[in-house]
Amino acid sequence: MTGYSGTPLTQKLGIKPAMNVIVINEPANYRELLGRGADGLEFSDRIGTGSSFVHFFTARRSELKKKLRMLREKVADSGTVWVSWPKKSSGVATDVTEDVIRAVALSLGFVDVKMCAIDETWSGLKLMIRRTNRKLPITK
Known part of the structure; x- marks a missing residue:
């Protein structure tokens, strides 16, 4: 389904065929x-070590802080972690x-790289682990 921009949401989010x-x-x-971009995707609500798309x-805010810390680990x-x-x-x-998401994310070693509208209700901010923080445990 295409959003406001006419771009399919799977494309906006960077979801590839057969992705978990x-x-x-x-x-x-x-x-x-x-x-239709969801065809062939595997969906889960369980986060495993090494997850590539969340x-x-x-x-x-309280849930954001708790879950984002766990996701960083x-x-x-x-x-990629999208927070909506x-x-x-x-x-x-x-x-x-x-701004709240960005502040929490930056303190955990993430960096925001993209923003998009998900639908009429939700916005999304794409986070990735800052290159200099990769392979490093969080310290805060």
Whole structure:
């Protein structure tokens, strides 16, 4: 399914055919949003060591801090973590913003590299482990 830009969501997120996609707090319409690009993908909500693609949805800062720390320890050094939060215009109660995500992520050794609209409710920020922090344990 294409979003506001006309670009398929799988392309925006960097999801490739046959990829193992880990989704935390998956919205009911997530796979519908991915459209035909979801065909052949493996979905899970279990994070294993070395995971290469995680999409984490949250509306709570406390959950963001806890899960992002865990993801930093588990995701592959070259892996991708998308964090999605409710847009202000969505009407969903939240204490998470782009700036909150960025502050938590940077303190854990992530760097933000891209942002996109997921749908009318969710925005997404793509995080990767900063190159200089790869293979290093988190210290905070």
